[in-house]
Amino acid sequence: MDPNRYSKNRTIRPDGPWQIVKALLTLGLMVCGFIGIAVHVFGSDHGPTDWLQWVTASPLNAALLAIGLIAAFAFHRYITHISTQQRRSASDLPVYAMMLLGAYFIYQLITTGHW
Numbered sequence: 001m002d003p004n005r006y007s008k009n010r011t012i013r014p015d016g017p018w019q020i021v022k023a024l025l026t027l028g029l030m031v032c033g034f035i036g037i038a039v040h041v042f043g044s045d046h047g048p049t050d051w052l053q054w055v056t057a058s059p060l061n062a063a064l065l066a067i068g069l070i071a072a073f074a075f076h077r078y079i080t081h082i083s084t085q086q087r088r089s090a091s092d093l094p095v096y097a098m099m100l101l102g103a104y105f106i107y108q109l110i111t112t113g114h115w
Contacts, residue, residue, distance in 0.1 A: 029102035030095065036105030039115040 015023070055061050079091065105115055 026095065026099060029099040029106075031102070032105050033098040033100075033102035036101060036108075036115050043115075 055065050075093070109115055
């Protein structure tokens, strides 16, 4: 066992109050985004057959679904084939997207009274 294995942690400092507030705000927005998505997907009377009907109702809907799937596939390929440092910064994109959705759902809740 290495007797100095904890010596590298000597320079690590705890987060300041501002960093804690930012982390809690990020977590809160992401949770609101997840809740909003869950309410929209599972809270209505629509099921998978209704989603399939929506996709096939218009060529634009099918194109939007295809573009979304291609973008998700391209983002996955990008994340898995870049260096570790670039991966750290690129992996923040889904967090920011979920925070944006959380802010949208909070705005909807404040202005309309429902998600």
